[in-house]
Amino acid sequence: MCKYCIMVHLSSQPEVRPGTPAEAAACCGPIDRLLDPALFKALCDPTRAALVACIAKCGRGCSVSEVAACCSVDTSVVSRHLATLEKAGVLTSERDGRVVRYSVRYADLSATLRALADAIDACCPEGCAEGNEEGGCGCC
Amino acid sequence: MCKYCIMVHLSSQPEVRPGTPAEAAACCGPIDRLLDPALFKALCDPTRAALVACIAKCGRGCSVSEVAACCSVDTSVVSRHLATLEKAGVLTSERDGRVVRYSVRYADLSATLRALADAIDACCPEGCAEGNEEGGCGCC
DNA sequence: GCTTTGTTTGCATGAATGTGCAAATATTGC
DNA sequence: GCAATATTTGCACATTCATGCAAACAAAGC
Numbered sequence: 323m324c325k326y327c328i329m330v331h332l333s334s335q336p337e338v339r340p341g342t343p344a345e346a347a348a349c350c351g352p353i354d355r356l357l358d359p360a361l362f363k364a365l366c367d368p369t370r371a372a373l374v375a376c377i378a379k380c381g382r383g384c385s386v387s388e389v390a391a392c393c394s395v396d397t398s399v400v401s402r403h404l405a406t407l408e409k410a411g412v413l414t415s416e417r418d419g420r421v422v423r424y425s426v427r428y429a430d431l432s433a434t435l436r437a438l439a440d441a442i443d444a445c446c447p448e449g450c451a452e453g454n455e456e457g458g459c460g461c462c
Numbered sequence: 463m464c465k466y467c468i469m470v471h472l473s474s475q476p477e478v479r480p481g482t483p484a485e486a487a488a489c490c491g492p493i494d495r496l497l498d499p500a501l502f503k504a505l506c507d508p509t510r511a512a513l514v515a516c517i518a519k520c521g522r523g524c525s526v527s528e529v530a531a532c533c534s535v536d537t538s539v540v541s542r543h544l545a546t547l548e549k550a551g552v553l554t555s556e557r558d559g560r561v562v563r564y565s566v567r568y569a570d571l572s573a574t575l576r577a578l579a580d581a582i583d584a585c586c587p588e589g590c591a592e593g594n595e596e597g598g599c600g601c602c
Numbered sequence: 603g604c605t606t607t608g609t610t611t612g613c614a615t616g617a618a619t620g621t622g623c624a625a626a627t628a629t630t631g632c
Numbered sequence: 633g634c635a636a637t638a639t640t641t642g643c644a645c646a647t648t649c650a651t652g653c654a655a656a657c658a659a660a661g662c
Contacts, residue, residue: 339521346520347532353515362506367620371499378493379601380486381479381587386639392487396622401639403620420629420638428586432579439572439579446568447521461519507650526609536652541610543650560608560659 339447339459351461353441361434364410369395370403374412374426383416383423479587479599491601492581501574504550509535510543514552514566523556523563 340346365371376392377384390400404424407413412431413424443450444460480486505511516532517524530540544564547553552571553564583590584600 340519343516343520343524343528343532346518347512347516349519351515351519353518357505357511357515359506359508359511362502362511365497366499366502366506368499369620371497371502372487375491375493375497376483376487378486378582378585379480379489379491380483381585381599381601384483387637388483392483395620397638398623398640399621402641405640422639426582426585428582428588429590432582432590435575435579435582439575442518442566442568442572442575445518445521445566448568450569450572459521461521509650527607535650537608538610538653539651541608545610562609 339461346461349462351441351445353438353445353461356434356438356441361410361412364407364412367403369393369399370407373400373403374407377413377424378426378428383425385421385423389424479601486601489602491585493578493585493601496574496578496581501550501552504547504552507543509533509539510547513540513543514547517553517564518566518568523565525561525563529564 340349365374372393373389376389386401386404387397389404390397393400404413404415408415408424411434412427414427416423416425441460447459480489505514512533513529516529526541526544527537529544530537533540544553544555548555548564551574552567554567556563556565581600587599
């Protein structure tokens with residue numbers, strides 16, 4: 323619990339919610355960790371997004387040259403994009419001889435997105451998600 | 463259903479799944495629409511992500527100057543960032559006299575993220591999500 | 603009308619980034 | 633060892649973009 327939330331708790335106010343954006347910024351909640359710019363940075367490029375969708379729909383490990391055959395950019399560019407996506411945790415790579423196969427980390431990726439969705443709903447004052455009415459918000 | 467999937471269906475193969483990334487790219491599924499680079503582009507900047515988290519935790523409409531007090535960048539920069547986030551569908555704005563209040567579109571944002579998570583799971587060949595064993599994948 | 607406050611826009615600048623080409627590296631088969 | 637195939641890296645280039653400052657615009661109060 324952050325400094326602000328402790329303060330509010332000590333004053334035993336029923337609604338635990340920062341009153342201003344400045345207080346909210348000082349109040350650390352699940353959304354701070356889950357709203358990770360690094361993940362979005364990996365997916366914000368149209369070419370990279372297309373590569374992820376392509377590999378995801380293929381449903382198996384795909385080599386760099388296989389993936390490069392799908393899009394209009396150079397193989398070296400695809401290689402760099404796939405490395406970027408792996409570093410961001412979207413893909414995994416596996417070397418098989420000369421070939422490097424990239425596959426989507428389905429479970430990790432979807433779990434991260436659902437956790438973020440939960441964190442966003444927990445911040446919703448009108449209770450977008452259920453189980454948000456027991457006093458205090460779930461944002462901190 | 464895309465051209466590839468129709469072809470596969472007509473040949474009555476049990477497993478509806480593109481065999482190569484090239485076929486997968488030609489196969490349009492839910493993930494193609496949901497893996498939208500525009501949304502990620504809005505959230506990929508650290509400053510913008512912090513602004514969203516800040517407004518989300520605050521739980522109410524926040525003015526530009528209020529939000530600007532939270533971070534170290536100029537008010538004009540915050541104004542531009544908030545406009546960008548609104549255009550991407552993350553925030554909504556409402557004018558109240560001189561003040562423009564931005565709030566998070568909680569329900570829309572979390573629903574989009576969950577739909578993407580579902581689409582990713584539907585592509586998973588090992589059935590990360592349940593209800594994926596009735597023959598054929600959910601990627602197309 | 604004038605002033606004040608809040609927000610947006612024009613402009614310049616520096617940094618980051620996507621891309622292609624060529625070269626280098628890695629691995630397999632001969 | 634040598635050739636062929638697959639991937640990565642170095643380099644250059646063009647574009648995008650985040651940022652700050654100043655000016656313009658909008659709305660309220662006097």
